Amino acid sequence: MAKLNMVQAINLALMQEMERDPAVVVLGEDVGVNEGVFRVTAGLHRKYGAERVIDTPLAESAILGTSIGMALGGLRPVAEMQFSGFSYLAIGQLEGNASRMRARTRGLFSCPLVMRMPYGGGVRALEHHSESREATYAHFPGVKVVIPSTPRKARALLVAAIRDPDPVVFMEPKRVYRAFREEVPDEEEVMEIGRADVVREGTALTVVAWGAMLHPTLAAVDRVQAERGVRLEVIDLLTIAPMDVNAVAASVQKTGRCVVVQEAPRSFSVSAEVIAVINDKALMQLEAPVRRVTHYDVPTPYFGREMLYIPDEDRIGRAIEETLDFA
């Protein structure tokens, strides 16, 4: 058991999975000698060599396309997109092939591969380095989308993703990378893909959040609970797709009120699907409109303005209070 930040925790997952299964390979731009631009792949190249920790030429479609081939050929590729903003170049391969190989071949071929990528804002980065576009990937049938929120979950979910029989888009909130440390067990730990985590139990209201947004959410929840003496339930979604709809539904059936917090732009987003799920399964218990606290439908502002646009504790807290007050 050691206290690790998310970068170290992800690194631990990669180290141990490479050790456990010789079919696991890591590939991407600067993941080898340079150990990744965030050092997520630290030590891998030295330990497992250039054949299994592959510094690729600079081409995202090729990284994913060759990963598909590797998966067909029996490997378990973990492909890195250096930033999620470059992953769009690989969407053709993801939508057109990875997501369909199992359906196309009636299960004869499949694409067990992980497309890892740092996503999200708040780190004063250049253009294309700050988006949250999980909804884009979540809508493709055949693709799983996972977003961990803490080091321990990141480790356990990445292990699951690597062992998963399907393509998993694994989005890492880079703002959390070094934000804090958490105890992470040395021994193997696996979390099931497809399960949300109820991180606070409560009765007055449900907050659904994921990734980097979990942390300002928890701060807001703690403040409101302290000030109002109510218990709020917080669901960490973890798997975006296929969503744990029953966890969301059960919670809102109980609390009757819900706030969804996301870093992504508002429209056509994951928060809309959460609302749709509530509509399907808990509408009759709903006592107030579901509030969404989101980014806005604008091209991501450069970092000079970005913190004005990303939900923070303040905005989240206010949305919770207003939803509690709704009568």
Added chain:
Amino acid sequence: MAKLNMVQAINLALMQEMERDPAVVVLGEDVGVNEGVFRVTAGLHRKYGAERVIDTPLAESAILGTSIGMALGGLRPVAEMQFSGFSYLAIGQLEGNASRMRARTRGLFSCPLVMRMPYGGGVRALEHHSESREATYAHFPGVKVVIPSTPRKARALLVAAIRDPDPVVFMEPKRVYRAFREEVPDEEEVMEIGRADVVREGTALTVVAWGAMLHPTLAAVDRVQAERGVRLEVIDLLTIAPMDVNAVAASVQKTGRCVVVQEAPRSFSVSAEVIAVINDKALMQLEAPVRRVTHYDVPTPYFGREMLYIPDEDRIGRAIEETLDFA
């Protein structure tokens, strides 16, 4: 005024816009000499020549990427993706550049371009030729997404899209291409982008649909109206993004019941956003959960099975009846 099918109506829009504005150019695979695989560009090459009706080499990223350059250089490119299933190769250019040029340059540069593409199933086509993925494009800030449902609207909206100052993804329901004819005025007609159309007025329930789904929707609505003697309101969304949220809200505030019909897979889709909009603006008037009639979260089946998966009059009608009956 002539009775045109959708292919002819789109062709009319292209013809007239090319005539009106020498900056309009059409480019894509097989759009010139061959007049498009659906003959949408019939006669253009003969009339306006190979410099303005450009048969490109086979590369979607290049078609969109050079369109961006053309737009920066003062042209009004209308780029065709031969089928929407190949448009993913151009998403890098769309998300990374077209959608952001205005924001990046504080309005100094912009990308007035149209990315036209046939989409949707029901025509016994090969793999990748039957998807409906409007949600993928709708979520990108800075991109407009338009889906016409009839020949006349297709013509008037394409004219608007060509004159629009921003990138417009124009998705054409290929199943409607030759399905029926409609009177289309010879003289110019423009419909505003961003406005939904109330195609049936009613009070008992709102149905929201778009594209090819409008037609089984209307058939179902007509049947239910006739059988039950109620008036149903039907909204043809037309612009997916930015959505005409007020039209949807006003209707559901009035009717209190809503069914959304889409050809796309269910989760993380446009129907979810419609529900979210209703949640935001009409929840208190809502008397029943919003029902979604959709495709399923499965890789599009080949055509041997596809008609079992695409919503039809029967499924839509049943959802309307159940929503009317909900108490």
Added chain:
Amino acid sequence: MPLTTIESFSVSYLQVLDENGVLDRALEPELSDADLLRLHRFMEMARDSDQRMLKLQRQGRIGTFPLCTGQEAPSCGAALAMRESDWLVASYRERGARLMRGEPPTQDYLYYNGFEEGAAMAEPLSMRRTTPTQVILAAQTLHAVGIAYAMRLQGEKDTAVVTFLGDGATSQGDFHEALNFAAVWQVPVVFICQNNQWAISHPREKQTRSETIAQKAIAYGMPGLQLDGNDVLACYRATREALDRARSGGGPTLLEAVTYRLLMHTTADDPRKYRSEADEQAWWRKDPLVRFRKYLKEVKGLLTDADIERIQHEISEENKQHVQAFEARKDFKPDASFDFVFGTRHAVIEEQRALFLQDLARRAGAGEDGARTAAREEAAHG
């Protein structure tokens, strides 16, 4: 060092059997009679299937499909050069190669009638190592590179990968990325471009300004060769040499097989819109089958005209039975699409399946069993 020439390159062309059936003995590959007859049989079989499918399509008994008539040589030649354990990562015009690797024609009939059931076979090994038809142009070339990497890493030193694409597909970014990765990794991949002169209506000269596709190999520091793609002996020989090099660690090769799509692009296409009958006629005179038959008759003395007719008749009869088998097949589970979304079970998918089945049941106005049967029939008749 002022303006200096620092590098020189050249591109070669291979032809063994010319358009008139004249053989270059120095280049003739050593092939057993059995192999030659196999090659002949499958080229005839590919041609016959194409013609049969065209009829089926015209009668509405299958859907749209791409034709391979005239392009039998590159894929049959390559398939003969391959081992069972090699991978074939083809596009959609390689019926010949897939037939040679053990795929019965019924698979294509099913596939082009809209059933995934036609897309993959677990046996024999050669089919387990044949990826299904891939429609996104050039995407498969990257898969080939990844597969080759996987084979090498797992110690299958003798396994190589053959991948096919068209002349139009060479314009795609994925083609470039695949050749570049393959060369940097020095993986055992043979890229075969079937330059059939057309990408639907777009002629080769407007697809790229390079005089040959073969010279594109220079951009990747890779060997490239142009060859007569209607000469199956050249196709075999070039693939074989590239495979030998690949197996011995010499890395990838780009082959440009110059051929011609004698019929329409797919059954939805009308070549009269963009090319002349004269152009087509000129290429019919280079028909790869005519030339190879002549070689077998006149050079090898392996077959007579009567033999060939008999073989064609056999194939035709065989194919008729395949069509019957295909049309007799009705075991299409309607909700199968839910079975192959993921390799794991998820509530969202199972909920939707339940809705789907409920809907079918209601539709059939009967219990779920009735619905399944009804749906199966609806599916079967598309």
Added chain:
Amino acid sequence: MPLTTIESFSVSYLQVLDENGVLDRALEPELSDADLLRLHRFMEMARDSDQRMLKLQRQGRIGTFPLCTGQEAPSCGAALAMRESDWLVASYRERGARLMRGEPPTQDYLYYNGFEEGAAMAEPLSMRRTTPTQVILAAQTLHAVGIAYAMRLQGEKDTAVVTFLGDGATSQGDFHEALNFAAVWQVPVVFICQNNQWAISHPREKQTRSETIAQKAIAYGMPGLQLDGNDVLACYRATREALDRARSGGGPTLLEAVTYRLLMHTTADDPRKYRSEADEQAWWRKDPLVRFRKYLKEVKGLLTDADIERIQHEISEENKQHVQAFEARKDFKPDASFDFVFGTRHAVIEEQRALFLQDLARRAGAGEDGARTAAREEAAHG
């Protein structure tokens, strides 16, 4: 026709002023003294800005940025060869060219401090025709092709486009597609690859197996040339010749400027992880500025060491003022991001803007005016 050579190609290398400052008079471009001094001034300016930004970044006064030290020659040489009406479609390492086209250094300071306000200028014409920094590697090369097409179609026969990319970016599909489209269309584009040996940590030899980047032009039937990218006279001369050819209808050219990124990739990078100081030192000895200063002093007799020091001092003072101007700037409208989503107004966006402003107002615990001010300050201090 058996195995025959059907084509031959070669690749050349251009150097005018060698590493020791020795000139090849036969290749020396004819440039006025004023042009030479301008070239020198802007190379010094680019270098000084780089150094200044590095300090600002280390002090937290701007954000991460990519350095251009050592790569001043290709972009300054190209900018000198260009006309005001030509388009520059650069990537992110062409500070020199942008300065020469009229961009004040403040723009980059703003841009790299997270404000779009630093990204585009309406004047002079050369800036209206300079696209902003483009981060998606190689994407801009396609824009260049489209712009060139637009210029030609609109009758601007004399306008050409220069686009830049790195050695790493040549692996992207977009690079391939851009060169192919440019060649097929024969548009007036000059592609300049700044081969600085590295793509972050990835060395040139592992980026592609071709011996040169220049030879990639062969794949497109396009002229290609390798040149000494630390020799600004070669850079000027090669760009100029390519532009002349482009303007006279001769189509596109690929230039490979062999240079070196003397410092880190961006301020977030640590080259010690992947390359040796010795490697860097070897390239410092080829510093393009040192070489060009020597030429101006010893060959042209245009400047003395004292002159150069004076110029550097002037530039340094000028740049200090630019920094002050940059840091004084506070007029950042917080809700500006809502202004530039679309060129038309839409309810969804305006509703969201209202929410955004309400939120700011609440935050400031004051009316909307107060919030705007508060937000502006927050924005200004990032």
